Amino acid sequence: MNFANPFFTRREWAAFAILAVLLILVFPASVDAFRLNLIGKYLTYAFVALGLVLCWGYGGILSLGQGVFFGLGGYCMAMFLKLEASSPENTAIQSTPGIPDFMDWNQLTSLPWWWEPFHSLPFTLVAVVAVPVIFAFIIAFAMFTRRVGGVYFAIITQAIAAILTILIIGQQGYTGGVNGITDLRTMLGWDIRTDEAKTILYFVNACLLLGCLLIAQLVKITKFGRLMIAIRDKEDRVRFSGYNVAGFKIFIFCFAAALASVGGAMFTLQVGFMSPSFVGIVPSIEMVIFAAVGGRLSLFGAIYGALIVNGAKTAFSESFPELWLFAMGGLFIAVVMAFPNGLAGLVRSHVEPLIGRLFSGLGWGRTAAADATPAE
Amino acid sequence: MIGDYTYYEFSSILAMQAFAGLILFSVFVMMALGLAIIFGQMGVINMAHGEFMILGAYVTYFTSIFFEHYLPSLFGIYFFLAMILAFIVSGALGMFVEWAMIRHLYKRPLDTLLATWGLSLILQQFYRSVFGAREVGVTLPEYLLGSISLTDIIEVPINGLFVMGLTLLITFGVWFLMYRSGWGKKVRAVIQNRVMAGAVGINTKMVDRMTFGLGCGIAGVAGSAFTMIGSTGPTAGQLYIVDTFLVVVFGGAASLLGTIASAFTISQAQSTMEFFMSGSMAKVLTLLTVVGILMLRPQGLFALKIRR
Numbered sequence: 315m316n317f318a319n320p321f322f323t324r325r326e327w328a329a330f331a332i333l334a335v336l337l338i339l340v341f342p343a344s345v346d347a348f349r350l351n352l353i354g355k356y357l358t359y360a361f362v363a364l365g366l367v368l369c370w371g372y373g374g375i376l377s378l379g380q381g382v383f384f385g386l387g388g389y390c391m392a393m394f395l396k397l398e399a400s401s402p403e404n405t406a407i408q409s410t411p412g413i414p415d416f417m418d419w420n421q422l423t424s425l426p427w428w429w430e431p432f433h434s435l436p437f438t439l440v441a442v443v444a445v446p447v448i449f450a451f452i453i454a455f456a457m458f459t460r461r462v463g464g465v466y467f468a469i470i471t472q473a474i475a476a477i478l479t480i481l482i483i484g485q486q487g488y489t490g491g492v493n494g495i496t497d498l499r500t501m502l503g504w505d506i507r508t509d510e511a512k513t514i515l516y517f518v519n520a521c522l523l524l525g526c527l528l529i530a531q532l533v534k535i536t537k538f539g540r541l542m543i544a545i546r547d548k549e550d551r552v553r554f555s556g557y558n559v560a561g562f563k564i565f566i567f568c569f570a571a572a573l574a575s576v577g578g579a580m581f582t583l584q585v586g587f588m589s590p591s592f593v594g595i596v597p598s599i600e601m602v603i604f605a606a607v608g609g610r611l612s613l614f615g616a617i618y619g620a621l622i623v624n625g626a627k628t629a630f631s632e633s634f635p636e637l638w639l640f641a642m643g644g645l646f647i648a649v650v651m652a653f654p655n656g657l658a659g660l661v662r663s664h665v666e667p668l669i670g671r672l673f674s675g676l677g678w679g680r681t682a683a684a685d686a687t688p689a690e
Numbered sequence: 691m692i693g694d695y696t697y698y699e700f701s702s703i704l705a706m707q708a709f710a711g712l713i714l715f716s717v718f719v720m721m722a723l724g725l726a727i728i729f730g731q732m733g734v735i736n737m738a739h740g741e742f743m744i745l746g747a748y749v750t751y752f753t754s755i756f757f758e759h760y761l762p763s764l765f766g767i768y769f770f771l772a773m774i775l776a777f778i779v780s781g782a783l784g785m786f787v788e789w790a791m792i793r794h795l796y797k798r799p800l801d802t803l804l805a806t807w808g809l810s811l812i813l814q815q816f817y818r819s820v821f822g823a824r825e826v827g828v829t830l831p832e833y834l835l836g837s838i839s840l841t842d843i844i845e846v847p848i849n850g851l852f853v854m855g856l857t858l859l860i861t862f863g864v865w866f867l868m869y870r871s872g873w874g875k876k877v878r879a880v881i882q883n884r885v886m887a888g889a890v891g892i893n894t895k896m897v898d899r900m901t902f903g904l905g906c907g908i909a910g911v912a913g914s915a916f917t918m919i920g921s922t923g924p925t926a927g928q929l930y931i932v933d934t935f936l937v938v939v940f941g942g943a944a945s946l947l948g949t950i951a952s953a954f955t956i957s958q959a960q961s962t963m964e965f966f967m968s969g970s971m972a973k974v975l976t977l978l979t980v981v982g983i984l985m986l987r988p989q990g991l992f993a994l995k996i997r998r
Binding site for chain 2: 370376378453456457460461462464465466468469470472473474476477480481483484595599602603606636639640642643644645646647649650651654
C-alpha cells in the first residue's frame with residue numbers, strides 16, 4: 315500500500331515547494347510590515363480551512379461551528395497575554411490592581427479561579443489545543459455515537475456557535491464582553507506589537523501552517539484517510555465491514571478542531587486581540603467558504619482559498635464596502651453551483667493539462683482518481 | 691409572600707410573562723411552519739428563510755405607506771391586503787429561487803445550505819442598498835393599539851392578541867392544506883416515495899416548486915405579522931434563523947404538531963427564565979437545554995417512525 319501511495323506525488327511536491335517559497339520568501343520580500351501582518355492574519359484562517367478540508371471534504375461532516383474552536387484557542391492565548399499585561403504595576407490606577415481592566419470595570423474584585431492557571435505559559439500552550447479538542451470531543455461523541463450527521467450536525471454546530479457568542483457577550487465581567495480581550499502587549503516580556511515582532515510571528519505562523527499541512531497530508535494518505543472517504547460515500551457499508559465509524563468521525567472532527575485552535579492562537583498573537591466577532595455564526599460559515607473556494611478536496615487549495623477570499627474581502631471593503639456582501643453571496647452560490655471542486659478543481663482541469671503538455675515526459679500526467687468526484 | 695411580592699402579584703407577573711412568551715411563540719410558530727414545510731417535507735435547508743420573512747415585512751411597510759398617502763379612508767384594512775401581498779411576493783420569489791437554484795441541489799443538502807446562505811447575504815445587502823440600513827416600523831390602525839385589562843395588574847396588548855389569532859388561523863390553514871386537501875396528499879406522496887408518486891402521474895417537480903413557494907410565502911406572512919410587534923431592518927431575519935431551525939429540529943422534522951409543541955416549549959422556557967435572570971443567560975440556558983436534549987434524542991420530540 316505504501317508503495318502505491320507515496321507521501322506526496324511529484325506534482326504535490328512541486329505544489330508544496332511553490333507554496334513554501336510563496337509564504338517564506340515572496341510575501342515577506344514584496345510587501346511592507348503592515349500588509350505582511352494582514353497576510354499572516356489570513357493564514358490563521360487557513361488552519362481552519364485545512365481542518366475543514368479533512369472534516370468536510372474527506373469526511374463529509376460539515377461543521378458550521380469551526381469559529382467556536384478558533385475562538386476558544388484564541389481566547390486561551392488572549393487570557394495568558396491579558397494576565398501578563400495586567401500586572402499590578404500596569405494596572406495601578408484600578409480599584410483592584412492586578413486583574414484585567416474589563417473585570418475592574420465590571421466590579422469584579424478578584425480573579426476568577428479558572429483564569430488563575432493562565433498565568434503559566436506551558437499551561438496556556440497546552441490549553442490552546444486541549445480546551446477546543448475536549449469540547450469538540452464532547453460534541454462529536456454525543457452526536458456521532460447516536461449516528462447524527464449531515465444537516466442535523468451542521469445545524470447543531472451552528473447553534474453551539476450562537477450559544478457561545480451570546481454567552482461571551484453576556485458574561486462581560488469574565489470574558490470582556492462584546493469588545494473581547496483587547497490591549498495585549500507582551501509575551502514573557504517580549505513586546506508583540508512592534509513591526510519586528512510581527513514579522514517574526516508571521517514566520518512562526520507560516521512554518522506552523524506548513525507543518526500542519528504536512529500532518530494533514532499524513533492523515534489523508536494513510537489508511538485512515540481512505541476510510542474517511544469510504545465513510546463519506548457509503549457509511550453503512552463501512553460500518554457493516556466491522557469498522558467503528560463513530561470513532562473515525564470523532565477523531566477527524568477533533569483534529570479539525572485542533573487545527574482551528576492553533577489558528578485562533580496565532581490570530582490572537584498577530585492581531586493583538588480576540589473578540590466574539592470571530593466566534594459566531596457568520597465567521598464560522600465564512601470559514602467554510604474559504605475551504606470551498608480553494609477546493610474542498612485540496613489541502614493546498616484551502617490555504618489559497620483563505621488567502622484569496624480574505625484578500626478580496628479586504629480589497630472590496632476598502633473601496634466598495636456595499637458590494638462585498640453581494641460578492642460574498644455570489645461566491646457562495648457560484649462555488650456550490652458551478653465549481654464544486656473550487657480552485658483546485660479548475661487548476662486540475664485547465665492548468666495542469668497545459669503544464670503537462672509543456673513538460674511532457676517528466677511524469678506530470680498522473681491524476682489521483684480518488685480526488686476526482688466532489689463531496690456531497 | 692414570594693420575595694418582595696405578594697402571592698397575587700407574583701402570579702400576575704407569571705401570567706404576564708407567559709403572555710409575552712405566547713407572543714414569542716406566535717412568531718416562532720409562523721417562522722417555523724414555513725421552515726418545517728421546506729426542511730421537514732423536502733429536506734432542504736433554507737438559510738435565507740429569515741430574509742423571506744423580512745421581505746414580507748417590507749411589503750407590509752410599503753403597503754402601509756401607500757394606503758397612508760393614497761387611500762387614507764381604507765387605512766383600517768390595509769393590513770389584510772398587505773398580508774396577501776406579502777404571501778404572493780415571498781412565495782413568487784421562493785418559486786423563482788427553487789427554479790434557479792434549489793432544484794439542482796436536491797441531492798446535496800449541505801451544498802443547499804451554503805448556497806442559500808449566499809442568497810441570504812445577497813438579499814440582506816439588497817435590502818440595505820434599496821430600502822436603507824435604518825429599521826422601519828409600520829403605523830398600526832387605531833383598533834389594534836392599546837391593551838385590554840383583565841385584572842388590575844394584568845394587561846394584554848391588542849396587537850399581541852391579533853398576532854396570536856393570526857397564527858392560529860395560519861396554522862389551521864397549513865394543517866388543512868397538508869392533511870385535508872388534494873394538493874397536500876400529493877406533497878405527502880412525493881415525500882414518502884418520489885418515484886412511485888411520479889409513476890402514478892404526480893408532477894413531482896411542480897409539487898417541489900409549489901411546496902417551496904408555500905414555505906416562503908408563509909415566511910412572508912410571518913414577516914408581515916412581525917411588523918406589528920417589532921421594527922424591521924435588513925438583518926432582522928438573521929436574528930431568528932438559528933432559533934427557528936432549533937424549533938424545527940427539536941420538534942422532529944416532518945411533524946407539524948412537533949413544530950408547534952417545540953415552539954411552545956422553547957418560547958415559554960425562554961420568557962419565564964427571562965424573569966429570573968438576564969435575557970442573554972435565559973437564551974443561553976434555553977438553547978443549551980435544547981441542544982442537550984437533541985444530543986440525547988436526535989430525532990426530536992415527535993418523530994415519524996421511518997424504517998431506514
